Amino acid sequence: MSQESKYTSVEMDEKKSNKGNNDLEQPFDEDFWLKVQDKFDSGGRSWSRAMDEVRTERLFEKHGKNYLLVIIRDWPISDKYRDQPDLVASLEYLISRFTEIILEKDTDEDYKYFRNEEDETRPTLLHLAAAQNFNHVAAHLVRHYPSLVYKETEVVGEHRGYLPVEMALMAYKDETAAFLISQMKPDW
Numbered sequence: 001m002s003q004e005s006k007y008t009s010v011e012m013d014e015k016k017s018n019k020g021n022n023d024l025e026q027p028f029d030e031d032f033w034l035k036v037q038d039k040f041d042s043g044g045r046s047w048s049r050a051m052d053e054v055r056t057e058r059l060f061e062k063h064g065k066n067y068l069l070v071i072i073r074d075w076p077i078s079d080k081y082r083d084q085p086d087l088v089a090s091l092e093y094l095i096s097r098f099t100e101i102i103l104e105k106d107t108d109e110d111y112k113y114f115r116n117e118e119d120e121t122r123p124t125l126l127h128l129a130a131a132q133n134f135n136h137v138a139a140h141l142v143r144h145y146p147s148l149v150y151k152e153t154e155v156v157g158e159h160r161g162y163l164p165v166e167m168a169l170m171a172y173k174d175e176t177a178a179f180l181i182s183q184m185k186p187d188w
Helices: 030-041 047-077 085-105 125-132 135-144 146-150 164-170 174-183
Strands: none
Touching (some): 047 125, 135 174
């Protein structure tokens, strides 16, 4: 048997990326990796933390102040994660890391008063995290802004305003509901 007949060659096609408006995050290009390397080289952070910081910066460049809204509301319902609860569970870990980084930079407390203006009920980020069962994200939000557990959605029509814990309960998200209940202080 000759050396040439031992191996088969398969022609490979280059995978085309979706560069449409539905992309929620930019691809990891050379510029991305150079920025990660710079952050890592500056010291005091792990490689994965440097990657997360660069990714959040790029999300801010793409989505502006709504970037936390985009990752909590839009990522779980994107084509990649829709109808795949196992992937959404792992996505929550990534979103919680991003949330931590974003909230550390929120010196003006923009997210304390942030409401989703595209929804007539104007939910807070905690309402959205509770409805998704993003327990770790909810924990970051509550640690930074404890008063969010008491913010209600807007009253719309015959529907009253709902607390984040009620949103979690209505969506059958018991783990997050239990966490939110544990963070509420009884009236004295």
